Amino acid sequence: MRHYETGKVKGILMFRKMLVTSAAAMAIFASSPANAQECDAAGTVGTGGSAAAGGTSASTLGTAGACVTDDGTTASIASGGSAAAADGKAQSRTQINENPNQLKAQSRAQAMDKGTFSKSRTKTRVRDGELESTTRTMSHVPGKKPIIDRTDSSVALPD
Numbered sequence: 001m002r003h004y005e006t007g008k009v010k011g012i013l014m015f016r017k018m019l020v021t022s023a024a025a026m027a028i029f030a031s032s033p034a035n036a037q038e039c040d041a042a043g044t045v046g047t048g049g050s051a052a053a054g055g056t057s058a059s060t061l062g063t064a065g066a067c068v069t070d071d072g073t074t075a076s077i078a079s080g081g082s083a084a085a086a087d088g089k090a091q092s093r094t095q096i097n098e099n100p101n102q103l104k105a106q107s108r109a110q111a112m113d114k115g116t117f118s119k120s121r122t123k124t125r126v127r128d129g130e131l132e133s134t135t136r137t138m139s140h141v142p143g144k145k146p147i148i149d150r151t152d153s154s155v156a157l158p159d
Contacts, residue, residue: 037069037070037071038069039067039068039069040068040069040070041067041068041157041158042065042066042067042068042157043065043066043131043155043156043157044063044064044065044066044131044155045063045064045065045124045131045132045133045153045154045155046061046062046063046064046124046133046153047061047062047122047124047133047134047135047151047152047153048060048061048062048122048135048151049061049120049122049135049136049137049149049151050120050137051118051119051120051137051138051139051147051149052118052139053116053117053118053139053140053141053147054086054113054116054141055085055086055087055088055113055116056083056084056085056086056088056090056111056112056113056116056117056118056139057083057084057085057111057118058081058082058083058084058090058092058109058110058111058118058119058120058137059081059082059083059109059120060079060080060081060092060107060108060109060120060121060122060135061079061080061081061107061122061135062077062078062079062080062105062106062107062122062123062124062133062135063077063078063079063124063133064076064077064078064103064105064124064125064126064131064133065077065131066126066129066131066157068129068157068158073129073157075103075126075131076103077096077103077104077105077124077126078105079094079096079105079106079107079122079124080094080107081093081094081107081108081109081120081122082109083109083110083111083118083119083120084111085111085112085113086113087113088111088112088113088114088116089111089112089113090109090110090111090112091109091110091111092107092108092109092110093107093108094106094107094108095107101127101128102125102126102127102128103125103126103127104123104124104125104126105122105123105124105125106121106122106123106124107120107121107122108120108121109121114142115140115141115142116140116141116142117138117139117140118137118138118139118140119137119138119139120135120136120137120138121135121136121137122134122135122136129156129157129158129159130154130155130156130157131154131155131156131157132152132153132154133152133153133154134150134151134152134153135150135151136148136149136150136151137149137150
């Protein structure tokens with residue numbers, strides 16, 4: 001906080017000008033009409049999963065949402081993953097593709113330590129008013145049965 005002496009009027013006037021300008025700008029933005037539309041139909045979907053074995057772990061997730069309005073459909077998609085290994089190798093990657101017909105995302109994560117591994121993959125898609133997400137995970141320790149899991153989720157938006 002600054003202390004103003006009575007002899008420094010110029011600094012106080014400048015501060016008041018900035019305060020009035022900021023207040024005016026905030027009033028203009030507050031009174032502007034919003035261009036948002038309400039959704040006639042909306043949906044969200046998402047899946048995720050983790051796998052772990054020994055000193056390895058891998059996780060992925062994906063989510064998508066869509067909103068149908070009079071002007072058409074808007075959609076968003078997100079995906080990500082991570083992997084870790086105490087002494088081995090770990091890698092993860094995410095790919096998102098868009099074209100006029102659909103949005104697609106895929107994340108993969110994998111960790112390996114000698115024969116022990118964990119991996120996870122999530123695929124998410126928005127196409128023609130349908131939202132889908134699938135996650136598959138697997139972990140394995142040599143000499144034991146692998147542990148496999150799959151999670152699916154889908155939503156169909158009305159026309």
